Amino acid sequence: MKNVISKSGNTKTALFEAACLLFARGGTPSLADIATKAGVGRATLHRHFSTREHFLGEMAIWALKSLEQAGANASLKAKSFDHAFWLIIEALIPLGDRYHFLLRESQTLSQPKIKKSIAKNDAEMRKLIAHLQELGVFNAEFSPGWINAVVDGLIYSAWEQIQAGDLAPNGAGGLVRRTLLGGFGLNQQ
Amino acid sequence: MKNVISKSGNTKTALFEAACLLFARGGTPSLADIATKAGVGRATLHRHFSTREHFLGEMAIWALKSLEQAGANASLKAKSFDHAFWLIIEALIPLGDRYHFLLRESQTLSQPKIKKSIAKNDAEMRKLIAHLQELGVFNAEFSPGWINAVVDGLIYSAWEQIQAGDLAPNGAGGLVRRTLLGGFGLNQQ
DNA sequence: CTTAAATGAGACATAAGTGTCTCATGAAAA
DNA sequence: TTTTCATGAGACACTTATGTCTCATTTAAG
Incomplete structure (x- = not known):
């Protein structure tokens, strides 16, 4: 066999x-x-794959599973919710292209199961963000939805810059973290 | 006539x-x-439009001109470089879809003139960001390229959330500004 | 009111992409 | 070594999208 x-x-x-x-x-x-x-x-x-639709459907499932796996693996090593969050980000950056495909392109698929899974993961991410807001890691002034959207964008931007050779892969996680926590201002709050 | x-x-x-x-x-x-x-x-x-390529080319020119116009109008009202930057952001958010089209989709066009114009505007934006870093508005620790990429992402995310009804249009500019300057942390620097 | 311009609808031809199939080749397993 | 499986190449049919054209209708200008 x-x-x-x-x-x-x-x-x-x-x-x-x-x-x-x-x-x-x-x-x-x-x-x-x-x-x-x-x-x-x-x-x-x-x-x-019998059709283009079939290929894209299987691809979306593959992307979903590998991203879920990366997130789960990261969470296993975490010592706290805070730690888990940053490990997940770090794990997702190298997979920025398939993350982007899943969030953007596969939405055009008529695949309720995949959309449901994406929505579920999205809700879990927002829940984690809300929890981090309670813990004082994130400012509760911002909505979890907005923070989540920004996180998604940063993951993809970091991936793109690595791809373009403008960003060192090993420094990407830290860059995203500093961007998310401190923004680009100089303590003008 | x-x-x-x-x-x-x-x-x-x-x-x-x-x-x-x-x-x-x-x-x-x-x-x-x-x-x-x-x-x-x-x-x-x-x-x-004689061909699809022709249509997309004209569309990219239209998008470019309207974005440039919006940016120029915003700059006219500015009292400082800092002020100009935020007015430009505020002007671009409602045009997030055409901004996104210009940066993403029109790259697939074989139109060197448009690519050149996009690259020129991009360079100008990064120059403004670098200047704001010199003025102490933005943290010089981050590269202008990274800040620029994050700004692009925020403009589109804000547009998307307005479109989805999750964000009030009038508050979008301020939200993007607070996100960019302060991030989501609670003064943990 | 008349004329001109813009547009809609739909038919038709062409081009591009998709899906199917067959034959041959290469790789892997027995 | 032989057999089985996976794959490549390319031809062919089908589907979809694009591009062209004509006739009729609507809108706007004179």
Whole structure:
């Protein structure tokens, strides 16, 4: 019996990762573009996914699971809610392109299950933020929804700058943290 | 002789605004979708624009000019560089969808002139940010490039929340300002 | 009121992307 | 080494979007 971590699994992952990069550039890449970027034949893509919609649906599930896994792994190492939050951010930055795909592009899919999962994770994030506000980590003056939206944007911006070579990967988590906590002002409050 | 601010001008503007909204939803809308959203016939769109590429090019120019105009108008009222910056932000938030289109979607166009103009405006923004760092408004610890990227993200996030009804338009400018200057921490620096 | 301009609708042709299929090749498992 | 599985290439059919055109209608200007 064949090892389930097969080349098939590698092929799918290569396709999903290629698609993420192409979507991050803007526009809507064709299946042919995605296959080429992944280094596989278009026929191979069609062997694994019957339609474009099917491919994007599976991709969204893959992105969701890997992001949830990254978040869960980060939370396991946490010593506090505060710590957990920053570890999650750090874990999500390298996955900024698939995070962006999940929040932006996959919304056009008619996949209530995925939308539900995204909404659930979003609600959990806002809950954590609200809790951190109670703990005095975040200013309660701001709505958790707004802080959450800003966090999403920072994760993607950091990923983009790393991609462009303008930001060192190892320093990204700290940069996002300092940006979120202190802003860019000089103690003018 | 007909008034140049004609229905033709109104038709084009309706198409550009409709396209902005559709692009903001994610995905790549068809010309038929855009025409329908704008409330005009597809043949009419094709009378004004010979190809899809032509339409998107003209749209990018329109977006660029209106954003530049909004920025220039804001700068005229400014009493200082600091003041100018915040007035520009406030002016750009309601145009968040076309700002987003310009930065994201139009990058896929093969239009060096537009890319050049976008790069020029971007450089000017970073220059203003660097100047504000010298003035002590912004913390020089952060790169102007990073601050600029965060500003772009905040403008779009604010626009999205207004669109969704989660943020009052009149309070958006102040929210972005407080976010940028103070972050979400509680004076933990 | 008349004329001109703009537009809508829809048919048709073209182009691009998608989906299916077959044959051949390469890689991996038995 | 043989067999099985995965894949590549490319042809072909289908679908969708785009681009063109004509006729009719509406709107605006004279």
